[in-house]
Amino acid sequence: MSNLNHFKSLSCRILLGIVMAGGAIGCGAPDPLRDLNATDSQVFITNRDRAADFAGYATFSIADSVNVVENDRRGYSADNFDLSLINTTAQAMTSRGYTRVTRDQKPDLGVNITYVTQTQTGVTVNPGLGGFYDPFYWGYGGAGSFYPAYYSYYQVSESYWYVELLDLKNVAQNGNKIKTVWNAQIRGGGLDRDPDRIINAVFGQSGYLRRQ
Amino acid sequence: MKTIVFLSGLFCVLLMPAGLLAQQPVVPRETQAVSPYQRYTTYMVTLRYGVAQPLGGLSDYIDQTGTRNFALAGEWVRPGNLSYGAQYSTNSFKKRLPRQLYTFGDGADVSAVQTRTVSIQSLVATGKYHFAGVNARTRPYVQVGLGAALVDYGLYWGNLADEANGSTVHFTAQIAAGSRFLFGREGHWGADVQAGYQYVPYARSGISTVASAGASVGLFYRWW
Numbered sequence: 001m002s003n004l005n006h007f008k009s010l011s012c013r014i015l016l017g018i019v020m021a022g023g024a025i026g027c028g029a030p031d032p033l034r035d036l037n038a039t040d041s042q043v044f045i046t047n048r049d050r051a052a053d054f055a056g057y058a059t060f061s062i063a064d065s066v067n068v069v070e071n072d073r074r075g076y077s078a079d080n081f082d083l084s085l086i087n088t089t090a091q092a093m094t095s096r097g098y099t100r101v102t103r104d105q106k107p108d109l110g111v112n113i114t115y116v117t118q119t120q121t122g123v124t125v126n127p128g129l130g131g132f133y134d135p136f137y138w139g140y141g142g143a144g145s146f147y148p149a150y151y152s153y154y155q156v157s158e159s160y161w162y163v164e165l166l167d168l169k170n171v172a173q174n175g176n177k178i179k180t181v182w183n184a185q186i187r188g189g190g191l192d193r194d195p196d197r198i199i200n201a202v203f204g205q206s207g208y209l210r211r212q
Numbered sequence: 213m214k215t216i217v218f219l220s221g222l223f224c225v226l227l228m229p230a231g232l233l234a235q236q237p238v239v240p241r242e243t244q245a246v247s248p249y250q251r252y253t254t255y256m257v258t259l260r261y262g263v264a265q266p267l268g269g270l271s272d273y274i275d276q277t278g279t280r281n282f283a284l285a286g287e288w289v290r291p292g293n294l295s296y297g298a299q300y301s302t303n304s305f306k307k308r309l310p311r312q313l314y315t316f317g318d319g320a321d322v323s324a325v326q327t328r329t330v331s332i333q334s335l336v337a338t339g340k341y342h343f344a345g346v347n348a349r350t351r352p353y354v355q356v357g358l359g360a361a362l363v364d365y366g367l368y369w370g371n372l373a374d375e376a377n378g379s380t381v382h383f384t385a386q387i388a389a390g391s392r393f394l395f396g397r398e399g400h401w402g403a404d405v406q407a408g409y410q411y412v413p414y415a416r417s418g419i420s421t422v423a424s425a426g427a428s429v430g431l432f433y434r435w436w
Contacts, residue, residue: 011255011435015286016298032306032329033371040311043370044323158372188370205313205321 038190044201045185052181054209057169060098061107062090063137067114077115085113085195089163092203097211103138110138110166110178117159133166133178140171140178161186163202165209182209247398249346250291254436258285258392258404262428264303266330267409269420273307274328280304281426285338289434295340299357299386303410303424304331322369329366332412332422334384335359349394357386361412363422376417384412392432404430 033041048054065078066085089111090100101107112133135141165182167174184202191198203209248254260283266274281304287297309326316322336359344351361384367374390406405428412422 012288015255015257015288032327032366033368036308036325036327036371040325041371042324043372046321048319050319187372201323205323 038188042186042188042190042198042201044198044205045187046202046206047183048206048208049179049181052167052179054181055212057108057167058099058211059101059105059107060093060109060111060165061101061103061105062086062093062111063113063133067112067133068117069114070117081192081195082113082115085161085199088195088199089113092199096203096209106139106168108167108169109181110168112164112166114162114164115159116162133164135178138166138168138178140168140176158187159191160188161191161198163199182206247347248436249289249398249434252291252436254289254346254434256287256289256295256297256432256434258287258430258432259283260285260301260404260406260428260430262406262426264305264410264424264426266305266424268423269414270305270330270422270424273419274305274330276305276307278303278305278424278426281428283428283430287338287340289346291346293342295342297338298335299338300333300335301410302331302333303426305329305424324369324372327366327368329364329368330419330422331364331366332361332384332410332424333364334361334386334410334412336384336386338386347394347397349397350391351394352391353389355386355388355390355406355408357384357388359384361410361422363412363414365417365419367417380416382412382414382422384410386410400433400435402432402434404432406430 064086065076066082068075068077093109093111094100098109103110110133161184163184163186164180167179167181171178184206186198186202262281262283264278264281265271266276266278281302283299283301285297285299287295289295307328309328311323311325314322314324334357336357338355338357340353340355342351342353361382362379363382364379366377386408388406388408390404390408392402392404394402407425407427409425410423414420414422
């Protein structure tokens, strides 16, 4: 039997067919995250301005509603869950030594909470992320936005909470710009429950955020 | 487990017509006493399942034994000591780390449960040298394989995929030693036991090499 005939034979083709079929079947790998529960899927990301002196701020004010950003659309929301997030955040700030004041009392820090829904896939959020606050709300209507080069490591196709601290004390020194000195992204599953845990997680990993 | 049952079923279904359709060589009356396996190049397919332990740079990323390794090999078996063919294999490794805080130099802190995965699909040309005759009930062998490997790197922070995730194609080399055990003296079916080592020069995403050592058991079918 010559080699050529050998490779043309039916058995030979069957042999190759089996190996190729095996390859095709093997391509379907299981989802590595299928056994990940909602709590474990949560990711808490915090960024800070390393130049900021967090002990130098004394007062803060927190917005009375949550920003809702869905791609290009924006709105406000204040349902029960939103209000409990706002209250928990205010308590966390108070426990760090900051005094809560109303926004017309010239707070040093503005606290802004946003619920972001991004439906694009494969889009990196930063440097487009941030600046969701309204300068008029904080009493600096003419101020522009200064956003440091915070960045996100991940691709986005999800909803998440975004908490930011705005430096209202040094707007003039920062060239009439409101600078975000700290932000937190709370991402993953199960973000519609347990507000205390998710807010305390981001404050808990930011030990430098303290007035002393 | 479902995958094993499915693959075994498919293996049997594919082989049935092979046995029926294989053309029987015309064997002269005076040589009928000699087995066709000793006279012609014959065919063999082997399906294998095994476990593997990451080695080298891979073990720094994932140190957990992989239990999802499959291989399917087709061979032309020469009447002497040699055989050659092709082998497709898939090796999967996965590790889940409990929640930890990862601190980055630029002021970022990330708290997450990390899931790390590496899977390797390879297609190699194989050559085998056997230490016993083609019809021996126990037939030890050594094997080398050279080919290409598709390495899929995965890093997940919670349910978020890292931007470094992706697949790349690399060269791969495999060596193995084992033995096959024929169920009947002139039979078609048998078992295969093998220990092997796979090497892939990888050097991406902080992993210097993707290497593993594994052991597998398999079932083979041979025909002519």
